[in-house]
Amino acid sequence: MTQTVLEIAELQLHFFTDKGVVKAVDGVSLEVGRGEVVGLVGESGCGKSVTSLAIMGLIPQPPGKVVAGSIQFEGVDLTKISQKELRKIRGDQVAMIFQEPMTSLNPLFTIGNQLIEVVRIHRKVNKSEARKQALEMLRQVGISREGILDDYPHQLSGGMRQRVMIAMAMMLNPKLLIADEPTTALDVTIQAQILDLMKNLNKEFGTSILFITHDLGVVAEMCDRIVVMYAGQIVEQTDRFRLFRNPKHPYTQGLMNSIPKLEDKRERLYSIPGQVPNPHQMPSGCRFAPRCEYVMDICRVSSPELLAVEEGHLSRCFLHQEVKEVATTST
Amino acid sequence: MISYIIRRLIMLIPVLIGMSIITFSVVHAIPGDPARTIVGDKATPAQIQEIRENLGLDKPAYIQYFTYVKDILRGDLGTSLITKQEIAKEIKPFLAATTELAVVAMLIAVFFGVNLGILSAWKQNSWFDYTAMLIALIGVSMPIFWLGLMEQWFFAQELDLLPSNGRLDPRMEFDAITNFYSIDAIIQGNWYAFQDAILHLILPAVALGTIPMAIIARMTRSSMLEVMRSDYIRTARAKGLGEFWVVYKHTLKNAFIPVLTVVGLQLGLLLGGAVLTETIFSWPGVGRYIFDAINARNYPVIQSGILILATIFVVINLIVDLLYAWVDPRIQYGKGD
Numbered sequence: 001m002t003q004t005v006l007e008i009a010e011l012q013l014h015f016f017t018d019k020g021v022v023k024a025v026d027g028v029s030l031e032v033g034r035g036e037v038v039g040l041v042g043e044s045g046c047g048k049s050v051t052s053l054a055i056m057g058l059i060p061q062p063p064g065k066v067v068a069g070s071i072q073f074e075g076v077d078l079t080k081i082s083q084k085e086l087r088k089i090r091g092d093q094v095a096m097i098f099q100e101p102m103t104s105l106n107p108l109f110t111i112g113n114q115l116i117e118v119v120r121i122h123r124k125v126n127k128s129e130a131r132k133q134a135l136e137m138l139r140q141v142g143i144s145r146e147g148i149l150d151d152y153p154h155q156l157s158g159g160m161r162q163r164v165m166i167a168m169a170m171m172l173n174p175k176l177l178i179a180d181e182p183t184t185a186l187d188v189t190i191q192a193q194i195l196d197l198m199k200n201l202n203k204e205f206g207t208s209i210l211f212i213t214h215d216l217g218v219v220a221e222m223c224d225r226i227v228v229m230y231a232g233q234i235v236e237q238t239d240r241f242r243l244f245r246n247p248k249h250p251y252t253q254g255l256m257n258s259i260p261k262l263e264d265k266r267e268r269l270y271s272i273p274g275q276v277p278n279p280h281q282m283p284s285g286c287r288f289a290p291r292c293e294y295v296m297d298i299c300r301v302s303s304p305e306l307l308a309v310e311e312g313h314l315s316r317c318f319l320h321q322e323v324k325e326v327a328t329t330s331t
Numbered sequence: 332m333i334s335y336i337i338r339r340l341i342m343l344i345p346v347l348i349g350m351s352i353i354t355f356s357v358v359h360a361i362p363g364d365p366a367r368t369i370v371g372d373k374a375t376p377a378q379i380q381e382i383r384e385n386l387g388l389d390k391p392a393y394i395q396y397f398t399y400v401k402d403i404l405r406g407d408l409g410t411s412l413i414t415k416q417e418i419a420k421e422i423k424p425f426l427a428a429t430t431e432l433a434v435v436a437m438l439i440a441v442f443f444g445v446n447l448g449i450l451s452a453w454k455q456n457s458w459f460d461y462t463a464m465l466i467a468l469i470g471v472s473m474p475i476f477w478l479g480l481m482e483q484w485f486f487a488q489e490l491d492l493l494p495s496n497g498r499l500d501p502r503m504e505f506d507a508i509t510n511f512y513s514i515d516a517i518i519q520g521n522w523y524a525f526q527d528a529i530l531h532l533i534l535p536a537v538a539l540g541t542i543p544m545a546i547i548a549r550m551t552r553s554s555m556l557e558v559m560r561s562d563y564i565r566t567a568r569a570k571g572l573g574e575f576w577v578v579y580k581h582t583l584k585n586a587f588i589p590v591l592t593v594v595g596l597q598l599g600l601l602l603g604g605a606v607l608t609e610t611i612f613s614w615p616g617v618g619r620y621i622f623d624a625i626n627a628r629n630y631p632v633i634q635s636g637i638l639i640l641a642t643i644f645v646v647i648n649l650i651v652d653l654l655y656a657w658v659d660p661r662i663q664y665g666k667g668d
Contacts, residue, residue, distance in 0.1 A: 056569055091571030103562040108584050108659060118570045152660045168570070 004072075005176050005208045006032040006055065011069035013047075013054050016062060022279040024050045026232040027069070032176065037202055037209040039223030039240075041216065041255070045276050047232040048212045052178045054079075055210075056096055057086040074175065092122040095169035099181040101162035105153040111164055112149030118171045137167040141197055159190035166197065173205055180212045195221055216259055220244060228252050231277055231287040234306055238313040248315040250292045286318070294319055335656050339649060346645055354638040355399050357630070359392070385410075386631070403638070409631035411624075418635045422620060426639070427510030428498060429609070429616035433601035435532050436540035441594060444544040448551020448590075453578055455556060463548065470545025479538040479611040486534060494531050496613035503527060535612040539605050543597040550593050554586040561585075588659055595651030599644040 013025035025047045032038045040048045053059050055071055057078060071078040073094060078086060098104045106114060115134035119125055125133070131149065138148060141163040153161055162182060169177055179198065183191040199222065202209055211222055219226055219240070226243045228236040228251065236249040247253045254272035274291035283289055289299040298318050306316040366382040367374070382388075387395050402409070408418040447467065451460040487495030498512055499505055505524050508515045513532070516525035558564060559582055567581040606618040617636065624632035656662045 058565060058568055087571045087573065089571070090569060096569045098562060098566065100562050104566045106563040106567065106581050106585070107661060109581075117572070121571050121573075154661045165566075168566075 003034045004031050005034050005036075005074060006030075006210065007070075007072040008051070008055070009070050009072070011051070011054065011071060012067045013050060013059065013064060014067050015064050020280050023232055023282070024064075024279065025054065028229070028232075028234055029069075030227050030234065030237070032208045032210055034175075034208055035202070035206045036225065037199075037211055037223045039219040039226040040210060040212045040229060041214065041219055041226060042229035043214060043276055045279075046229045048229050049180055051229075052096070052180050052210065052212050055176075055178060056090055056094065057083070058096075088122070091118055091174075092172045093174050094176045094178065095172070095174040096178040096180065097162070097165045097169050097182050099184050101158050101165055101182075101185060104165055105161055107153055109152075110149060111151050111153065111156070115149070115164070115168055115171060118168055122172055133171065134167070137171050138164070140170070140201070141167045142193075143167070158186055159193065162186060162190075162194055163197070166194070166201070170201060170205070170207070174207060176208045176210065177201075178210045178212070181214070182211075183218060184213070184215070191218075198222070216255060228255070231282065232279070233287060233316065234314070235288065235316045236314065237306070242310075242313050246313075248309050248313065248320055249288075249317050250294050250319070251288050254291075286316075332656065335662075336653060339652055343645065343649060347642070350638065350641045350645070351400055351403065352396070354634050354641070355396050357634045357637065382412075408635035408638070411632050412629045413627055413632075418632055422617065422632075422636065422639065424507065424510040425615060425617040425620040428614060429602060429618065431511045431513065432532065432535055432539060432608075432614060432616060433598065433605075435536040436601055437543065437594070437598050438540075439536055440540040440543035440547055440597070444547025445551050445587075445590065447544075447548040449555055449578065449583065451548070451552045452555035452559065452586075460552075464552070467545040467548040470541050471549070473541060475538055475542065475605070476607045476611055478541060479535070479608055482534045482538055483611070493534050494527075495534065496611075498528065498531050498614065499524065500527050535608050535614055538612070539601060539608045543594075543601070546593055546597065547590060550590050551586065554589045555582055558582045558586045584658065588655065591651055591654055591658070595647055599647045602643050602647070603640045 008031070009029050011025050011028045012023065015022040015024055028047070028051055030038065030040075040051065042048050050059065050064075054064075054066060055073070055078065059066075066079045069079070073089065076089075078089070105111075112131065112134060115137070116127065116130040119130040119133055120127075123130075134149060138144070143160065143163055153164075156164065166182075177198075182198070183194050186194060195218065198209065198211075201207055209222075211219070213219060223240055225239050226237070227234055228243075228249065230251050236243070236247070236252045238248075243252065244256070247256055251272070254270075257270045258272065260269050272291055277283055277287060277290065283300075285301050286292070286295075286299040286303055289295050292299065296318060304316050304318045304321060306314050307321060309315045309320045366379045366386065366388055370378050370382055387398055390398075406419055408422075410416065411418055411421060414421065447463045451463045454460050483495045486493045494500070503524060505512070505521070506515070506519070508518060512528040513525060516522070516528055555578075559578075564577060564581055567577050572581070603618070605616070606622050608614065609616040609619045610622075617640070621633060621636040621640075623629075624636060
């Protein structure tokens with residue numbers, strides 16, 4: 001990693017609801033380097049989407065509020081600047097694509113209108129120039145059909161719409177692209193095409209990608225480095241090879257085991273027992289303790305820190321922290 | 332778009348046929364002998380016979396129906412029993428008066444309703460939102476005759492700012508051309524009359540527009556709030572679009588579709604003649620024209636009046652449907668998602 005594009009430090013994002021405070025993001029720190037693809041993985045409701053929306057400044061406020069920490073983008077703290085300054089960065093230097101291509105485009109405006117809009121918000125160019133740029137970008141994402149700019153979203157398939165969304169995000173060649181489960185709603189063959197497309201764009205333009213997903217298969221395909229989140233916290237963070245070869249945190253291991261394997265003759269598929277904790281009533285110790293198969297007494301009383309288990313490999317679990325202590329005493 | 336319009340026009344035919352059957356039955360729905368009911372107990376048999384022939388009641392029902400439809404298609408709506416005038420000609424000024432009032436009332440309702448709704452949604456749960464929605468709640472629950480009387484008492488009597496009834500100062504000399512007085516005044520370059528016509532319109536239009544305004548405001552607000560939560564609004568914000576454009580371009584266009592339905596329905600109702608408002612403000616509109624006809628048992632007028640109002644209602648709904656297709660490209664193609 002040569003240079004950091006995005007650096008989130010100790011981010012705390014809370015939602016102040018009638019039922020109490022929900023700590024949706026609780027002390028998350030992560031980095032995305034230039035040209036790097038970082039995967040943010042976890043079950044639904046673990047805070048990964050909220051983290052990504054916080055980078056964009058798209059958390060509705062109230063009820064949401066960043067109470068501590070910082071989001072440094074190219075040296076600017078996005079949590080400190082005004083909405084107006086944030087709008088200048090949004091769509092231009094940081095762009096985002098979403099999970100639902102079917103509903104993420106405005107049904108009442110043409111593809112052309114919506115693509116050109118991005119250019120015209122951020123650059124002083126006339127319509128025909130913006131149109132040219134839009135056509136070129138659509139060609140880059142694999143749509144070269146004549147007249148596409150005058151089509152409405154409903155005339156396109158889900159895969160095509162997601163390509164349009166990607167074109168829209170890439171229009172101004174952003175430094176960081178946030179992709180929030182961009183392939184979840186698509187069928188498998190289209191999924192592979194979209195992933196290929198994003199990989200190519202990453203190589204060609206050097207765009208850094210923060211890739212949010214719950215699909216470990218997609219992560220293996222796409223990401224250089226992986227951050228695993230559980231209940232608003234990071235539980236494990238390392239590169240792709242280490243994570244798949246040697247997952248440390250019991251939650252990550254559970255996720256790996258949940259992937260069905262061909263050679264496995266079991267009747268029932270594995271799933272992690274229990275559910276993601278209710279955000280209003282977080283467990284007092286380790287948040288994963290109630291679902292963990294290796295749970296110890298200490299896990300129920302105090303929360304583990306996110307510590308290095310080896311170089312470039314962080315895990316939030318007492319298991320390895322004890323192992324490490326034992327290791328140091330034996331030498 | 333053109334094929335869509337043609338399709339919609341063809342779909343209109345069965346509606347119009349149904350309507351003609353219903354209006355035709357108005358006279359036949361009267362229990363006993365309609366002719367006797369119409370002329371009253373003291374009529375001579377000769378008079379009854381005359382009415383019967385006049386209305387064609389001596390012929391079989393299906394022949395009567397076809398004659399009735401044929402007459403309508405020729406533009407003959409029959410003759411008033413009281414004034415002996417052709418209804419088609421007689422009803423025109425009343426229709427114009429009602430249309431003028433309804434259109435102005437609707438403009439007021441749409442302008443204030445839509446803007447109140449947008450601002451309420453934009454500033455959801457603010458004091459502005461609460462105040463606007465309280466006004467809207469009072470608006471929908473307000474008995475219209477009471478509002479009209481209060482307006483007259485306050486603005487006409489106490490403040491002496493606005494005329495309390497009629498369409499023009501009766502002392503004014505004025506030639507009606509289209510019977511839309513404000514338009515006639517402009518055509519004739521009579522600015523004094525134009526001003527007077529507008530002043531006369533204000534109180535009844537506000538009274539008539541209050542309920543639609545309140546309904547439109549509430550509809551706009553809830554529709555805006557729903558659209559604001561949608562994914563494509565998040566996309567618009569993610570592009571770096573300013574809040575004004577997010578609201579007025581991306582949200583409003585989508586939120587306006589259900590509002591359009593309400594506007595169409597309300598306009599249809601207003602054009603149906605608001606008997607109460609027209610009575611309170613002595614507005615010579617079609618509502619009062621038909622109301623008087625009902626009191627006088629003037630059956631041909633009732634029949635034709637209902638037919639005209641129903642036709643207007645259907646046509647306005649057709650226009651609303653066409654506007655849908657214009658606003659929402661998904662409709663023309665006959666498949667939504």
